[in-house]
Amino acid sequence: MRVLVAEDDTTARLIIEAAVTSLGHECIVATNGEEAWRLFETADVEVVISDRMMPGMDGIELCRLVRTASKDTYTYFIFLTIFDERPDVISGMEAGADDYLIKPLDPGELKLRLHVASRVTALHRQLFRQAAELEQLNHRLFEQSRTDSLTGLGSRLKLNEDLDAIYTQAERYGRNYCAIMCDVDHFKAYNDSEGHPAGDKVLQVVARTMLNLCRASDQIYRYGGEEFLILLPEQDIKAGLVAARRFRQGVEEMAIPHDGNPGSGIVTISAGVAFFSGPENKSIEAWLKEADAALYRAKQAGRNRVEAHEPPSAMPEPPSQPSLAGIGTS
Structure with missing residues (x-):
């Protein structure tokens, strides 16, 4: 000693x-x-x-x-x-x-x-x-409980905590947010034909692709199943649409074969965008429901596309450009 x-x-x-x-x-x-x-x-x-x-x-x-x-x-x-x-x-x-x-x-x-x-x-x-x-x-x-074990994205627990913080920041400082709700098109068909291990791999690739396309301040979560949620601070609906189309195009350009997707034959995503300007206008729950409703419209309109809850008239959905593999349409 x-x-x-x-x-x-x-x-x-x-x-x-x-x-x-x-x-x-x-x-x-x-x-x-x-x-x-x-x-x-x-x-x-x-x-x-x-x-x-x-x-x-x-x-x-x-x-x-x-x-x-x-x-x-x-x-x-x-x-x-x-x-x-x-x-x-x-x-x-x-x-x-x-x-x-x-x-x-x-x-x-x-x-x-x-x-x-x-x-x-x-x-x-x-x-x-x-x-x-x-x-x-x-x-x-603590970290594991806030990280989705399959994709490495934020978990629902992390999302709930962050949404509480977003509500406080919006209420106190007037910060704006956009939410992008994404869903892998015809994912059940992919699981049925390729098996769940292959489906898990697709979710990992899609998650990594979208994570790489996020800004440093963006927050991305696995919302459940094949659904993902991206929260964009200080972004209006136009910027949210631009980001959502970037995510959609990035997944399309991966050109992962998907025989169960009749529109393109590859793995694609659909996305819905909604804007949140503070609790005086709507609740957090209502905001996410708007993003989910916009996602539903994107799927009803043919999938592999982006819809906004309140689309700005100055920014119509542009036609999808051919992917690097030469396939896929909005």
């Missing part, structure tokens, strides 16, 4: 240092309380042996500082003093000391105290290590 000795008397300090090192421990020494505190702050000390009466900062004040220090290990504190009356012992313990030794130093008593200190500090190190591991585990569980 590393032992810090605080003793203003030179002879007593040399005796303690020799006794500590003879027991196989590392010893660093300080001639007063202020020096001991500076050494304690910079060194990894397991045990402090301090004289109680010292000029300037005495042992009681040093002990209290040691106990308030924010370190991830426990420091065993021993008073070395000529005071052995019960009130003196109690006041030392109340300051945070673990034990005390009476001057002149008895090497046998020191050996006993350091043996106890070794057990106590080892136990505290184990407890601190276990607490750190538990904190890391809790952090991983």
Whole structure:
């Protein structure tokens, strides 16, 4: 162990240092309380042996500082003093000391105290290590619960938390948002023909494609099954339509074969866009229902297209351009 000795008397300090090192421990020494505190702050000390009466900062004040220090290990504190009356012992313990030794130093008593200190500090190190591991585990569980295990996108739990924050920001700061609800076209048919493992792979590819097309501030979630939701902060309906068409085109250009999609023969998505300008106009639930209703209209209109809840007259749905594979229409 590393032992810090605080003793203003030179002879007593040399005796303690020799006794500590003879027991196989590392010893660093300080001639007063202020020096001991500076050494304690910079060194990894397991045990402090301090004289109680010292000029300037005495042992009681040093002990209290040691106990308030924010370190991830426990420091065993021993008073070395000529005071052995019960009130003196109690006041030392109340300051945070673990034990005390009476001057002149008895090497046998020191050996006993350091043996106890070794057990106590080892136990505290184990407890601190276990607490750190538990904190890391809790952090991983926190992140896992907010991440969809298949796609790596935000989960419904993460979505619910973020929607609460969006509501607050819209109410307090007047922030605007667009929601894009996306759905893989004829996904059930793909699962039926290719199998669920292949369907899971398609969802992963679609999720990764859309994630790569998001801005840094956009938030994307797996809404459920083959549905995805993208939330765009500070975007109006026109910008939302532009983003949704970018996502639609990006998935189409992957040209993943899909015999169950009669419109194009490849995997495509449909999307619905809705605008949210604050809780005074509509609730979060109503906003998502508008995006879902727009998605439904996109599917009813032929799939592989984008519809808005309130489409701006200046931005009609443009005709779909041929994909890189030369197939697919809106």
